[in-house]
Amino acid sequence: MxxxxxxxxxxxxxxxxxxxxxxxxxxxxxxxxxxxxxxxxxxxxxxxxxxxxxxxxxxxxxxxxxxxxxxxxxxxxxxxxxxxxxxxxxxxxxxxxxxxxVNGLSLFEFLQFHRQIKKEPPPLPLAVHIISRIARGLAYAHTRSDHLQRPLNIVHRDVCPNNILITTEGLAKLTDFGIAIMDQDLYSPGRLMGKLTYMAPEQALQQNVDFRVDIFSLGACLFELICLEPIRQRLGHDAMLEAARKGYVDWEKFPKELPAEIRGILKRCLAFDAAERYSTTDELARDLEYFIYKDGYGPTIQTVEAYLRHEMPYLYQNKxxxxxxxxxxxxxxxxxxxxxxxxxxxxxxxxxxxx
CATH class of the missing domain: 3.30.200.20 (Phosphorylase Kinase; domain 1)
Incomplete structure (x- = not known):
């Protein structure tokens, strides 16, 4: 019974x-x-x-x-x-x-540590690994469908160092979907939203946007991780807006000694014409992962945690x-x-x- x-x-x-x-x-x-x-x-x-x-x-x-x-x-x-x-x-x-x-720090704080204290960028494979994880999160969001299997066409629109978090366990996480859109449902011509330093040209021009603006912004984050400087100088609002509309990227800042593969990935991410960027965020994630794992090994979340423990032990003190x-x-x-x-x-x- x-x-x-x-x-x-x-x-x-x-x-x-x-x-x-x-x-x-x-x-x-x-x-x-x-x-x-x-x-x-x-x-x-x-x-x-x-x-x-x-x-x-x-x-x-x-x-x-x-x-x-x-x-x-x-x-x-x-x-x-x-x-x-x-x-x-x-x-x-x-x-x-x-x-x-999320117990940890933002990518902005991570950048500030390397700019002001360490005075050199993080190891390239580590930087690429962090951005590859965010690319995976974005690829997931960009391809989500509703219960009827209709694409939601989610666009974050505000991918930037302040909205990327790194946990003390080494996980990278994307946050703040506050101005995200689905199928342009909240798109309002005449209302500019997002951060100009990381903004794709079509977003700055207030045109209809898709997932490729997130690819541009993520590329801008990787550029800054590598160079410790943003893709364009932070000026007054009008000058920044004009630079964003023109898709200006200061390639003179990019170290010439770095592998051509990374420069190629960034060139595709930061292309002025959205059609010249990656056709999917999954493709970007695969290229980033291939760069760090092509020899059969590379950084993991444990690598990130070990790096944080060594360089920023204060994150783990007085727990x-x-x-x-x-x-x-x-x-x-x-x-x-x-x-x-x-x-x-x-x-x-x-x-x-x-x-």
Missing amino acids: TSEPPTLPPTLLDQYRFKVVRKLAEGGMGSVYEAMQIGCEGFQKRVAIKMLLRSLCRHERFVRMFVQEAKLVANLVHENIVQIYQLSRLPDGTYYFVMEY QVAGSREPDKGAAAATIILDDTRCRTDHNKGTGNSE
């Missing part, structure tokens, strides 16, 4: 509690916090919470972008893309989503058990309690909001 499986109710009531530990970052649209998700029987999971500025929650366009980012990334399950777990709204109307916490850390002075110290029947925030002197 077999027992019948338990019957789940139509709506499974469950309570989610998040204890905000500290503010991690703040931008023009909101803030990101480190938090602990707290469950029963002592369950704890470290997560990140991204909150939309309360003032922007009154603007339909910004809310739509924020909600779409959460919905879009929730269905992008890949080791090289930062995961999003939950989208919610507080009683005061503030939107937030819960996402994967604490998740949940044991006290909030930073002046940082948010709130417990957010959410379930299907009530929604409230309990605050200390700090605030869990992003304003």
Whole structure:
């Protein structure tokens, strides 16, 4: 005699509690916090919470972008893309989503370390490996389909060092799909979005774009990793916009002694005409991987971790058990309690909001 499986109710009531530990970052649209998700029987999971500025929650366009980012990334399950777990709204109307916490540093911080402290670029195979992992994440996103197998035509549009993270375990992850589009659904002629330093010409010209703008931007990131300088000088906005529209790349910065294969890969990524770039992001990833593994061996995530441990040991110092850390002075110290029947925030002197 077999027992019948338990019957789940139509709506499974469950309570989610998040204890905000500290503010991690703040931008023009909101803030990101480190938090602990707290469950029963002592369950704890470290997560990140991204909150939309309360003032922007009154603007339909910004809310739509924020909600779409959460919905879009929730269905992008890949080791090289930062995961999003939950989208919610507080009683005061503030939107937030819960996402994967990444312990490590951004590619921008990685670059700054090599520019200011080490004063030389990272080993070429290591740089190529990091970018190849992001290429794999992008290739996955670019080829996603909906439940009817219709291509989603996802374009990130903001691939840059600040949006590439490197974990202390050596994994490279792409984050911030905040201005990503699907089938041009949020494309607005007359509204320029993205970072000019890494922007493809057609994006700067505000033309319709596809995945090839991400290939251009990723190529710009690899160029900067190799040269420790961006593809074009950072000038005033108008000069930068003009340089981006013309697709200007300062090839004089590129070391002539480096292998021709890498220069060839970058030439294809950074071509002015999108038709001359890689026809798929998967093809780019394969070329990058062939360059580092053609001899039968090459860098792995363990190589990246070993490099970080040797060069940046501070990333691994004073590691604490998740949940044991006290909030930073002046940082948010709130417990957010959410379930299907009530929604409230309990605050200390700090605030869990992003304003």
